[in-house]
Amino acid sequence: MTGELSPIDKAKFVAAKRSVDFVEDGMRVGLGTGSTAAWMVRCLGELVCEDGLKIRGVPTSTRTAELAREVGIEVISLDEARWIDVTIDGADEFDGNLNLIKGGGGALLQEKIVATASDQMVVITDAGKEVEKLGAFPLPVEVIPFGWQTTKSLIEELLISMDVLGRDASLRMNGSRPFVTDEGNYILDLHLGRIGDAHQMAMVLNQMPGVVENGLFIDICDVVVVGFGDGRVETRDINDGTVAEDRLDFVETDNLFSDLQD
Structure with a gap:
């Protein structure tokens, strides 16, 4: 199935696929909203259903909550979680300091509350979202x-x-x-x-x-995972000052992603 994706969707997919490496058994995971975050939720659902990963998800919108339940992730509220181990979400823009503009999907308030209640925020995006100065995206x-x-x-x-x-x-x-x-x-x-x-x-x-x-996420993001249409992935950690690169291979198969609608 991934072989049928456009280059931009391939970039979103590989970023999402790499981001779930930050999730460990027993974690409380903030689940972002938007097309790229939807890939991540599907990836986590696959790990839950096929590998037995045990996590509890805190969604940032009703749309994400519905998708998480659909793919087998246990959903809890932020009040139930009290604190979150890692939040994974997309972004509409990011700069070199990993400051963000978010809210294109309309869930910026819950997204910011969940992100700031997390030990770590991981942002998944494609290379086209990087800007020198924020503001091109409304x-x-x-x-x-x-x-x-x-x-x-x-x-x-x-x-x-x-x-x-x-x-x-x-x-x-x-x-x-x-x-x-x-x-x-x-x-x-x-x-x-x-x-x-x-x-x-x-x-x-x-x-x-x-x-x-407002949709400015300043000094909140810890890691950005940038996907490229050829399968390359770049992981930037603002705290460690490191940049890691690798590549994910695409496998054409019918799986949990086959009915995903952006």
Whole structure:
């Protein structure tokens, strides 16, 4: 089956496949949300069903929870887990310091809560997500529905004084209606082009009334696993300062991945 994947999906697959090496028997594992994280959940499910791996998963969205149960992973809440050994998740962008933009899938709040409650955060991605400066991908900001248009105006006014290339904010839609997060909130996507100071941006956004959380993950990620379309995998550890490279072979077979929909 993997032989039928596009190069970008092959990159996602090999990153996900390598990332599950960070999971050990008995761990509480944070399960990310998004297309790349879905590959990882499937890989873990295969280990649970075929190799007897015993883990408990803490999902970051209802979508991930449903998929985890489908592939045989025991699902528990963060309150039940209390603390997490490792969280594995995707990213929309990452820079050389492993700072991230996340939230393209709309689960940034739960993703950030779970990631910060973890001993280690491992990010799985493809090489196209690396940037010199964050901001090319629209920055998601979760806001409460009450007064969201006022919050949007205040954010746009705030951006005038920030080191960014663009200042437009748009309400994320789901068809003809606003996209609603698992917590019942809305998402504003900020089209910034480039964020000069991501630390400052994250801080000032979260000080604004009406803002619940933003998609900047600063100093949270420990390891990024970068996949390439030819099967190469690069693992960067920000704490150890190491970079490891290897290659995964593709095997065409019908397995747990055969019905995966991104």
